[in-house]
Amino acid sequence: MSDKPRILVARPTFPEVIERLAAHFEVEHNQADESGSPEQLRSRLQGKSGVFTTGAERIDAALLAACPQLRICANMAVGFNNFDLPAMTAAGVLGTNAPDVLTETTADFGFALLMATARRVTESEHYLRAGKWQNWSYDLFAGQEVHGTTLGILGMGRIGQGIARRGAHGFGMQVIYHNRSRLSPELEASCKARYVTKDELLQGADHLVLVLPYTAESHHAIGAAEIARMKPGATLVNIARGGIVDDAALALALRERRIAAAGLDVFEGEPRVHPDLLTVPNVVLTPHIASATLPTRLAMATLAADNLIGFLVHGKAVTPLNPQALEKR
Ligand code: DGY
Numbered sequence: 001m002s003d004k005p006r007i008l009v010a011r012p013t014f015p016e017v018i019e020r021l022a023a024h025f026e027v028e029h030n031q032a033d034e035s036g037s038p039e040q041l042r043s044r045l046q047g048k049s050g051v052f053t054t055g056a057e058r059i060d061a062a063l064l065a066a067c068p069q070l071r072i073c074a075n076m077a078v079g080f081n082n083f084d085l086p087a088m089t090a091a092g093v094l095g096t097n098a099p100d101v102l103t104e105t106t107a108d109f110g111f112a113l114l115m116a117t118a119r120r121v122t123e124s125e126h127y128l129r130a131g132k133w134q135n136w137s138y139d140l141f142a143g144q145e146v147h148g149t150t151l152g153i154l155g156m157g158r159i160g161q162g163i164a165r166r167g168a169h170g171f172g173m174q175v176i177y178h179n180r181s182r183l184s185p186e187l188e189a190s191c192k193a194r195y196v197t198k199d200e201l202l203q204g205a206d207h208l209v210l211v212l213p214y215t216a217e218s219h220h221a222i223g224a225a226e227i228a229r230m231k232p233g234a235t236l237v238n239i240a241r242g243g244i245v246d247d248a249a250l251a252l253a254l255r256e257r258r259i260a261a262a263g264l265d266v267f268e269g270e271p272r273v274h275p276d277l278l279t280v281p282n283v284v285l286t287p288h289i290a291s292a293t294l295p296t297r298l299a300m301a302t303l304a305a306d307n308l309i310g311f312l313v314h315g316k317a318v319t320p321l322n323p324q325a326l327e328k329r
Contacts, residue, residue, distance in 0.1 A: 005312050007050040010057045017301040024313050042066045050308045061087035072311045076304040081214040092328030095321040096307035101299035102291040107162025109290040110239045116284045117235045117263035118144040123281050144260050152205025153177040155212025161191050168192035202229035214241035224249040235261045239290045242267040251276035265290050
């Protein structure tokens with residue numbers, strides 16, 4: 001048996017990333033296109049010092065207790081709500097994520113989803129494919145205006161700022177945002193964005209884009225009460241995480257046309273989608289693909305691999321989330 005550290009790659013990934021890892025580690029690669037059960041993950045992790053996760057694998061106290069050799073979990077995602085970070089810190093296990101490399105690609109998609117939602121792109125395509133198109137008509141699939149309207153952003157991290165820049169500089173939109181902390185005056189100026197309260201955001205936005213992290217506090221940050229505060233012609237786009245929006249409340253609001261439309265890339269309990277969302281026409285649904293271009297996904301996977309190599313081989317991760325975990329070892 002080799003004396004290289006043993007790691008698990010929890011899901012299929014790029015062959016070149018496996019090759020990069022195999023130069024340093026004995027790699028077990030789960031080739032199945034699913035995370036499997038928590039028990040399967042626990043069993044695969046026996047004797048492993050590190051794991052490459054995708055954001056779908058839950059790392060919690062029970063798993064950590066069963067895998068005492070584990071030292072690092074490297075997420076191929078900027079979001080890390082699949083990690084119980086306090087439990088990892090207490091167990092002395094480092095978590096890392098994959099920030100920056102996906103920012104512009106994800107902001108592109110946020111804007112694509114906003115456009116598709118406001119201009120009814122998928123709804124009209126389904127109509128055409130179904131052979132229903134008879135004539136050009138003055139109000140056929142008339143949608144919501146985008147240019148020159150007010151873009152609201154909830155969660156103004158790097159991706160939120162990217163969407164703001166696209167809206168302000170590309171589409172002449174007025175940008176308002178709400179965030180846990182206000183941006184510096186320089187960043188606000190570069191995004192042409194104005195800080196407002198959450199209530200002002202809900203009431204003022206023609207298009208509201210959600211880009212905040214999922215936490216206990218942001219669970220159902222947009223529910224029936226918040227949707228009721230929005231303009232009747234507004235659209236809502238969620239590229240952040242499922243659970244931030246109350247999907248059942250949103251489906252009802254869409255059916256009753258309390259807002260014009262929604263675009264969702266993420267869902268509560270995904271890959272399952274709330275059945276009511278599947279039957280309302282005024283929603284664009286995509287399967288968590290906001291960062292999905294091959295160059296960006298390769299950059300994310302490479303960063304996750306570099307975190308494993310950096311930490312387990314050279315003693316320093318590239319993008320650590322809880323460096324205080326190292327004091328526990
Ligand atoms: C992320 O990086 O958090 C994206 O949602 C992909 O999982």
